[in-house]
Amino acid sequence: xxxxxxxxxxxxxxxxxxxxxxxxxxxxxxxxxxxxxxxxxxxxxxxxxxxxxxxxxxxxxxxxxxxxxxxxxxxxxxxxxxxxxxxxxxxxxxxxxxxxxxxxxxxxxxxxxxxxxxxxxxxxxxxxxxxxxxxxxxxxxxxxxxxxxxxxxxxxxxxxxxxxxxxxxxxxxxxxxxxxxxxxxxxxxxxxxxxxxxxxxxxxxxxxxxxxxxxxxxxxxxxxxxxxxxxxxxxxxxxxxxxxxx
Numbered sequence: 001x002x003x004x005x006x007x008x009x010x011x012x013x014x015x016x017x018x019x020x021x022x023x024x025x026x027x028x029x030x031x032x033x034x035x036x037x038x039x040x041x042x043x044x045x046x047x048x049x050x051x052x053x054x055x056x057x058x059x060x061x062x063x064x065x066x067x068x069x070x071x072x073x074x075x076x077x078x079x080x081x082x083x084x085x086x087x088x089x090x091x092x093x094x095x096x097x098x099x100x101x102x103x104x105x106x107x108x109x110x111x112x113x114x115x116x117x118x119x120x121x122x123x124x125x126x127x128x129x130x131x132x133x134x135x136x137x138x139x140x141x142x143x144x145x146x147x148x149x150x151x152x153x154x155x156x157x158x159x160x161x162x163x164x165x166x167x168x169x170x171x172x173x174x175x176x177x178x179x180x181x182x183x184x185x186x187x188x189x190x191x192x193x194x195x196x197x198x199x200x201x202x203x204x205x206x207x208x209x210x211x212x213x214x215x216x217x218x219x220x221x222x223x224x225x226x227x228x229x230x231x232x233x234x235x236x237x238x239x240x241x242x243x244x245x246x
Contacts, residue, residue, distance in 0.1 A: 002048035009059075012051060015042055016063035024067045024134050026212065027077075027172055027203050030179030036060045068134035078108055078130040081171055081201070084214055084227065089113055095127075097160035105158050110166060118231045121238040126216060127155055127168040128201055133176060145177045149198065156197035156241075165241040169201040169216055187220045194219035197241055204228070 003011050016039050023031045039060060043050045051059075082091050089111035096106050109128045113119055129152055136144040152168045159165055174193075178186030190200065199219075203212035208228035216224040216234075223232040224239070 003046050005047075005049060008043075008047050008051055009055075012039060012043060012047070012056075012059055013063065015039065016059050017066055020060075020063040020067035024064070030176065031064055032060060033179060035064060039063075065135075068132075068136075074130050074132040077132065077134075077171065078128075081128075081130070081214070082109060082111075084211075085111055087114075088225075088227070089126075092162075095160050095163070097155070097158040097163075099154055099158040105155060107155050107158075107160065107168070110160060110163055113225075113231075113234075119234045119239070120236055121234075121240060124234065124239050125163045125166045126201075126239075127160070127166045129155060129168060129170050131170070131173070133172060136176075142177070142180065145173060145180075148173055149193065152198050153196060165197070165243075167197050167199055167218070167239060167241065169199045171201045172203060174200040174217075174220075175202045190220040194222075195246065199224070 023034050093109045095110045107127045156168045200217045204215045213228035215226040224234045
């Protein structure tokens with residue numbers, strides 16, 4: 001039976017909240033698009049008359065905001081991700097360092113491969129910085145992302161105790177940002193950030209043990225290491241930081 005106008009918003013909101021929680025739990029790179037597509041399809045097929053597109057967009061924002069608040073904190077995202085990396089990397093959390101300005105800094109984690117013989121470099125270390133991206137605004141405001149990258153830029157130009165200068169990988173930042181601005185802009189930004197020591201730790205498209213495989217990526221599409229396939233470009237790149245002439 002078609003859903004009449006008097007019940008439409010309530011049903012769409014219930015469905016939207018259910019799907020939003022599932023989409024966010026998957027760390028989807030474009031949660032707005034994924035939920036908007038499912039809710040629009042349901043609206044077209046089951047509501048008579050269907051809600052207008054603007055109402056659907058407003059419901060999507062509302063559902064994602066609710067789901068983001070229930071999805072757990074930054075520490076939960078970090079804990080789950082680092083646990084998945086722990087079979088392959090030694091992990092030290094809350095590592096302190098010194099920015100070239102003299103300011104003391106602290107990064108969420110630095111990881112070191114457990115089998116260094118698989119890597120080209122003899123002292124490979126990756127910094128990781130997490131944010132509660134589920135609670136980022138779903139509008140076109142990019143402040144949440146630019147502040148995150150600025151922080152990573154500072155860390156990429158800091159010397160960390162016992163590690164020195166490291167490449168820094170924000171978790172699932174570039175993939176989500178690309179859904180806002182399009183692949184061409186995101187690719188240019190990713191390649192620039194790679195030149196200043198910033199990559200991306202992201203869930204890949206392929207599944208691994210029931211979840212999306214994790215991968216360290218530089219310069220948009222150069223996979224350094226993948227949870228499901230092991231060391232990739234890391235076999236050929238030393239991963240030493242570069243400064244000055246390149």
